[in-house]
Amino acid sequence: MELSKKIVENVKKEIIKKFPEMAQVEPTCVSKTKKVSPELLSKLKVSFPKAVVGEEVFVLSFRKMFSTTDGFKITKIVKATVDRHGKLLKTIVSK
Amino acid sequence: MKSVAILVSNEKRLKLKYKKEADAILKKLEKYKTFLTDEAIETRILLTKKIEPSDIREEFSSFEKKYLNRKEVYFLIIGGDDIVPFFKLDNPTDDEDDFIYSDSPYASRDEEYSIPERIVGRLPDINDSEGSDSKFFLSVLDNFIFKHKLKRDGSKSFGYTASVWKKTSKAVYRVIKNGEKLIITPPVTKDNFEKEWIAKKRYLYFNLHGSKETNCWYGQRGFGDPEEYPYFPVAFIPELVKDVGSSVVFSEACYGGYIFGKTDSTAISLKFLTENSDLFIGSSAIAYGPIEPPSTEADLLCKYFFQYVNKGLTYGSAFLNAKIDFAKKMIRTQGFLDEDDIKTLIEFNFFGDPTLRIV
Numbered sequence: 001m002e003l004s005k006k007i008v009e010n011v012k013k014e015i016i017k018k019f020p021e022m023a024q025v026e027p028t029c030v031s032k033t034k035k036v037s038p039e040l041l042s043k044l045k046v047s048f049p050k051a052v053v054g055e056e057v058f059v060l061s062f063r064k065m066f067s068t069t070d071g072f073k074i075t076k077i078v079k080a081t082v083d084r085h086g087k088l089l090k091t092i093v094s095k
Numbered sequence: 096m097k098s099v100a101i102l103v104s105n106e107k108r109l110k111l112k113y114k115k116e117a118d119a120i121l122k123k124l125e126k127y128k129t130f131l132t133d134e135a136i137e138t139r140i141l142l143t144k145k146i147e148p149s150d151i152r153e154e155f156s157s158f159e160k161k162y163l164n165r166k167e168v169y170f171l172i173i174g175g176d177d178i179v180p181f182f183k184l185d186n187p188t189d190d191e192d193d194f195i196y197s198d199s200p201y202a203s204r205d206e207e208y209s210i211p212e213r214i215v216g217r218l219p220d221i222n223d224s225e226g227s228d229s230k231f232f233l234s235v236l237d238n239f240i241f242k243h244k245l246k247r248d249g250s251k252s253f254g255y256t257a258s259v260w261k262k263t264s265k266a267v268y269r270v271i272k273n274g275e276k277l278i279i280t281p282p283v284t285k286d287n288f289e290k291e292w293i294a295k296k297r298y299l300y301f302n303l304h305g306s307k308e309t310n311c312w313y314g315q316r317g318f319g320d321p322e323e324y325p326y327f328p329v330a331f332i333p334e335l336v337k338d339v340g341s342s343v344v345f346s347e348a349c350y351g352g353y354i355f356g357k358t359d360s361t362a363i364s365l366k367f368l369t370e371n372s373d374l375f376i377g378s379s380a381i382a383y384g385p386i387e388p389p390s391t392e393a394d395l396l397c398k399y400f401f402q403y404v405n406k407g408l409t410y411g412s413a414f415l416n417a418k419i420d421f422a423k424k425m426i427r428t429q430g431f432l433d434e435d436d437i438k439t440l441i442e443f444n445f446f447g448d449p450t451l452r453i454v
Contacts, residue, residue: 018386030189036431040207044423055430061189068327069284072309077190077381079435092383092392092435094190095304095349 003029003058007086011060014088019062019078027060027080057089058082097137099162100450102127103151104173106142112177112222116229123236124173134243136169136450148182152201159213167214169411169449170201173236175219176355184208184441186380188434196355196379199441202415209432209440211418214411216374216449221358221365231359231369238371239448245341251275252298255283255331258317258324259386264302266388267398271298272405280314280330288335295340297453298401299372302384302394303330305348310361312348333359333366341373343404343453347384347393352377352444364446374410374447376400382442383435392439396421404453411449 008029016023034055041048062078077094102124110117124140131138141158145151155170162168172179181196202211218239220232254277256264261279268274278292280303293299303312304327314330344367346352352364352375359365367375376397383392390398399420403413418440425436432440 028189032433034429034431036426037207039205040210040422040432041426043205043207043210043212044419044426046423046426057433059189059433066327068306068309068311068313068329069325070309070311070329072306072311074304074306074313074327075191077383079189079383081433089429090391090433091386093386095302095347095351095378095382095384095393 001031001056001084003082003084003086007082008060010086011080011082011088015062015078015080015091018091022062022064022078025062025064027062029058029060031056031058056084058084096165097135098167098169098450099165100131100136100138100169100171101141101158102138102171102173103141103143103179105144105178107144108178109174113229119233120229120236123233123240127236127240130240130243131450143179146180148180148200151179155201155213156204167409167412170213170215171448172198172201172215172217175222177222178220181379187437190381192380195438195442196444197441198444209437210422211415214409214415214449216411216445216447218368218448219354219365219446221354222356228358231365235368238368242341242373242448242451251296252300253293253296254278254300255280256302257304257313257315257330258320259315260302260384261317262387263385263390263394266390267302267394268300270398270405271300271401273297281316281320281324281328284314284325284328284330285311285332285335288331290335290337293336293342294338296342298404299339299342299344300397301331301344301346301348301351303346303348305346305350307350307353310363312346312351312363331363333361333363336363336366336370339367339370339372341371342367343410344372344375345397345400346375346377347382347397348377349381350378351382352446353379368446372447373451374445376414376443376445378442379444380438380442383439391425392435393443395424396439396443407452409450409452410447411445414445414449
């Protein structure tokens with residue numbers, strides 16, 4: 001499944017509100033399926049989260065290069081994870 | 096039953112790298128063993144002949160079986176990537192890192208290596224293009240040999256954050272004991288940074304940008320900051336690391352723990368070790384954090400680590416427990432560990448003696 005253009009545009013608007021410097025950036029979009037291995041859960045001694053496993057989520061990545069005051073380039077990456085309805089689940093940024 | 100520490104190195108590789116001076120390093124290992132034994136930690140030296148990380152990990156497992164009834168078993172790797180190599184793990188997430196240098200698989204008995212079961216630390220040496228410097232390694236080993244006898248300096252803590260992350264940094268810093276005012280960059284930069292801020296502090300917390308191409312960490316202008324503030328100022332450089340005593344340092348910077356081909360003048364992490372810090376935790380790759388609380392990714396791992404150190408756990412045990420709590424929390428919140436969570440778990444490495452603790 002792909003995210004609709006409308007949802008992508010809404011996510012872009014949300015991200016630009018928080019990161020105006022990403023205004024001209026076209027994000028890449030990758031779909032992921034929520035999964036967790038039984039071995040990992042058993043190692044952590046936590047129960048299987050049945051309700052969410054198998055759901056599809058989408059990660060939109062925004063990248064832009066910036067110059068530091070000493071002339072180096074740093075790529076800033078902002079990642080927004082949304083569900084298939086476009087609900088923003090998580091936003092993270094590279095350090 | 097006593098805790099056990101296993102000092103792991105590779106004699107052949109030490110001799111290949113340091114020639115005659117390798118003997119001095121091997122003597123330091125014996126001395127380290129004596130000092131830890133005096134501290135009631137049964138200590139063994141494992142001089143591996145293996146080269147592949149997966150084979151060395153097998154040796155960890157065999158060695159560990161002898162001590163399963165012990166309270167805690169600590170593995171302390173002595174040397175950098177060309178002595179006891181890091182694992183080079185596939186990058187689980189979509190960014191510019193080709194692979195991740197990680198000690199995480201050494202801390203795991205199975206292939207779910209993002210979740211640790213063993214306590215593993217490393218005292219790295221350096222390996223730059225100009226050759227090997229035994230002075231660095233001997234000095235770091237000497238620092239650590241005597242650390243158990245040292246009274247920990249100071250009770251205050253220091254925090255330094257990019258302005259854009261001040262809210263998220265505050266959420267982390269509030270768990271750090273006796274935190275003084277969080278310093279924000281900009282307006283602070285390397286040029287008006289006061290070295291006394293980090294002198295003889297117990298905990299040092301850094302939430303700055305980093306790059307593997309430079310020896311600096313950077314700030315970032317935040318929302319509402321004056322336009323005349325520089326956007327990405329140089330915030331911190333190795334020359335500022337002086338008189339840091341026996342501090343516990345956690346840096347969330349991208350590549351904050353990237354030491355490959357670096358020295359103590361080109362990597363802040365290594366500079367902290369030569370200046371006698373107890374511990375440096377940092378990332379070997381691009382690290383992530385949230386833009387506002389609640390804490391996730393590097394912020395959350397750091398927060399949990401300091402909470403456990405405050406409780407009096409050894410640094411190694413605090414790091415292990417922080418990773419487990421991080422994974423549990425993200426599964427509770429999201430229902431799974433996403434790729435960025437897994438990257439966070441495997442990219443942060445522990446440079447220091449895991450048997451130490453704040454007394």
